[in-house]
Amino acid sequence: MHAFRSSCLLIFTFSHKMRSCVFSFLLMLTYFSASAHAARFDITNRCTYTVWAAAVPGGGRKLNSGESWPLDVSAGTKGARIWARTGCNFDGAGRGRCQTGDCGGILQCQGFGQPPNTLAEYALNQFQNLDFFDISLVEGFNVPMVFSPTSNCDRGITCKANINGECPDVLRAPGGCNNPCTVFETDEYCCNSGTCEPTDYSRFFKQRCPDAYSYSKDDQTSTFTCPGGTDYQVVFCPGTQAYRGLKATINITNKCSFVVWAAAVPGGGQKLNPGQSWALGVKSDTEGRIWARTGCEFNSEGQGRCDSGDCSGVLECRGHGRAPHTLAEYALKKNSYLDMAKTSLVEGFNVPVEFSSASAASCDPGIKCTADINGLCPMELRDPGGCNNPCTVFNNDQFCCKSDKCTATSYSKFFKDLCPDVYTYPLDHDSRSTFSCLNGTDYNVVFCP
Structure with a gap:
């Protein structure tokens, strides 16, 4: 695991705006297990309010508090992500708008969401038939999240801090805490040249969610692996129920x-x-x-x-x-x-x-x-x-x-x-x-x- 993390700079690169983590290294990988199976992602809303779950691939679904969405994803899928949208209104045809995470004004997402949104990212059955997964705050934060395996593997990721409540004033956005690239659009924060370093803003996110991506080159401690064939769960607002410590x-x-x-x-x-x-x-x-x-x-x-x-x-x-x-x-x-x-x-x-x-x-x-x-x-x-x-x-x-x-x-x-x-x-x-x-x-x- 240590060797994998130390080489993560070879694994992740970012788009021109550096708003999203793209698994570019996967284009070079040729290993794929012929015995690989689809993975199940159980997406659960434990927030006290409704969220509109989004997945690429997968589309989207309204989840009232306590509801779940079982999503099957094909083996070998890469560059994928899951997130929560908040403050949404959609008509009967699935057209509308969300305050955070909006994906082109449609319920069934076909492209990535609008910041701020907390991201669960993954690639299945890749190098040595491993799955790679992370929680990313590169696009900011809107809801707390857990992203964890439910089979074969027991190392998950959590980001459940009160980031919205503690967000620096300059990053505050309706419904969430924005990423500095969206706000300032400079190379320092967007890593357009590919050589950026941590900033005070990325440290703000990292201190609150140490296992999550906080800026575009934050690779050393933020990517995790499980054997191919693992199933997963993504939980929005785990603090309200999953961490409540009740009987x-x-x-x-x-x-x-x-x-x-x-x-x-x-x-x-x-x-x-x-x-x-x-x-x-x-x-x-x-x-x-x-x-x-x-x-x-x-x-x-x-x-x-x-x-x-x-x-x-x-x-x-x-x-x-x-x-x-x-x-x-x-x-x-x-x-x-x-x-x-x-x-x-x-x-x-x-x-x-x-x-x-x-x-x-x-x-x-x-x-x-x-x-x-x-x-x-x-x-x-x-x-x-x-x-x-x-x-x-x-x-x-x-x-x-x-x-x-x-x-x-x-x-x-x-x-x-x-x-x-x-x-x-x-x-x-x-x-x-x-x-x-x-x-x-x-x-x-x-x-x-």
């Missing part, structure tokens, strides 16, 4: 034909008859796990025992469970604005589990493990409550990864073959095994989906 609700449902005793740390535990659910509130910045216990008997004081997943003989779990049990694990607000979630068989398997978001527009698809693992379990891993993990059975470094150097084994491959999208041993860093969502998302954990 997430995890709805835990038993669809098994038998009783399970749901367990959650943090959270405790609850008996769930078939069809019953438990709505668990979890604070932001929390890491936790959820699992099903089977074959339990508890007395009126919540003391007892379970065949699988037992947590020291209490109904209200305060610690982790005894193997085997299928795990749903999560870390809310893991990297400032994303939740990370996974389903794990590192502790073995007892019941099928699905872990997914309750608001699919804001994140990746979830992860299921529904195979008949108990029925197919190797004899040496069989346990009265399920299919055990090899670390519990053999207790050696090969399976327990005590030295942090272990690799896949025949047992982890057994689990992986049956549930390809789950964690199967402690160092199983397969990108399919984790999904991410914007902080503030609610979730579903379903036993026996």
Whole structure:
């Protein structure tokens, strides 16, 4: 990544007015993956007001507060951008005008927008089949934005500062904070000669959004990459919901034909008859796990025992469970604005589990493990409550990864073959095994989906 950033001057150049970042280096690239697939961009308006989303390629769409627009973009697309338009009025034929980001007075944008507008820019499946993406303030700022991957990759970009409120007087514009090139039209700010340096105005933007482009040659810290085939989300005004730090609700449902005793740390535990659910509130910045216990008997004081997943003989779990049990694990607000979630068989398997978001527009698809693992379990891993993990059975470094150097084994491959999208041993860093969502998302954990 460091080598890529140090060579970014070869990657980005700008037009005569230097108002937009154009991926000119892409014209020289010949590598393209024949197996590349279209990317999905989930564009979500979390502002308290209506915005008119714009995308080239893609067109445009009105988004009321809370609405999303799923946009599929062809593999190999380059020189592309997404932005929000504000203060718009359009007639029935899609003709009108916007206060910021206007693209020739039409709803379905065919060209770039009018400054000021916060930009999400990208090029898909380029050098070494990488996607390149950035948030740019080269055209100024109108709404806060998050631009982040939702699969394969976990490094996104955020620009959520109060730039409009703090904008220098000379750059103020109706609906936003303008870029100095538009205001002054000089080489110092427009980089017409290609040799410009940071200015007080570019530093104003950079101090508030360190990962965003702030002027035309701001390459070293502002371009990011993900593997080709990654999906993304662009969120307008993430601060109003995605960063609010409120509880997430995890709805835990038993669809098994038998009783399970749901367990959650943090959270405790609850008996769930078939069809019953438990709505668990979890604070932001929390890491936790959820699992099903089977074959339990508890007395009126919540003391007892379970065949699988037992947590020291209490109904209200305060610690982790005894193997085997299928795990749903999560870390809310893991990297400032994303939740990370996974389903794990590192502790073995007892019941099928699905872990997914309750608001699919804001994140990746979830992860299921529904195979008949108990029925197919190797004899040496069989346990009265399920299919055990090899670390519990053999207790050696090969399976327990005590030295942090272990690799896949025949047992982890057994689990992986049956549930390809789950964690199967402690160092199983397969990108399919984790999904991410914007902080503030609610979730579903379903036993026996």
